Amino acid sequence: MRIFSGIQPTGRKHLGNYIGAIRQYVEGQDRGEAIYCIVDLHAITVDYEPADLRERLHDTTAILLAAGLDPERCILFRQADVHEHTELTWLLSAVTSWGDLNRMHQWKEKRELLEQRSGAFVSSGLFFYPVLQAADVLAYRAHEVPVGDDQRQHIELMREIARRFNERFGETLVEPEHRIPEVGARIMDL
DSSP states (O other): OEEEEEEOOOSOOOHHHIIIIIHHHHHHTTTSEEEEEEOHHHHTTSOOOHHHHHHHHHHHHHHHHHHTOOTTTEEEEEGGGOTHHHHHHHHHHTTOOHHHHHTOHHHHHHHHHHHHSTTOOOOHHHHHHHHHHHHHHHTTTOSEEEOOGGGHHHHHHHHHHHHHHHHHHOSOSOOOEEEOOOTTOOOOOO
16 A cells, blocks of 8 residues: 655644644554655745745654654655656646635635735635645555545545546546544644
């Protein structure tokens, strides 16, 4: 079984990140072929400082290694180093509808938060985020995606994108399943 997941190098990591994602990453190394990505391209869909993003990238990598990710037992890399992620995003855009993206809960919530700030910029990258996320996972033909419950809708869209692609171009992409921590494991940043 191939496992893929990504983590943004933004914000300070907290107990919720550990329980919701990082712990699953470490456990995944023993359950299958584990591939993990620091998704820096996702991080640039909102306002950011380049120097801060570089620092957070290094911090996130250090946290993952300290938590138990072992480069001998998994693959860990930076998303922007693999240009095929953006190329596949473009190809998947041909089988992704505007309506599907517009119905995404996270898109609506983040857009509303940004719009409430006077003069805040809402990037099209934020709207297109789920297609890049689908490319991240589908490129590796992953069977399982460990994510938090907030990503459930994204995984369902990813599965739909894979189905549409396969219907049009033949059985090529794997429709991955999500792996969400048990109910009650969600902890917010204190």
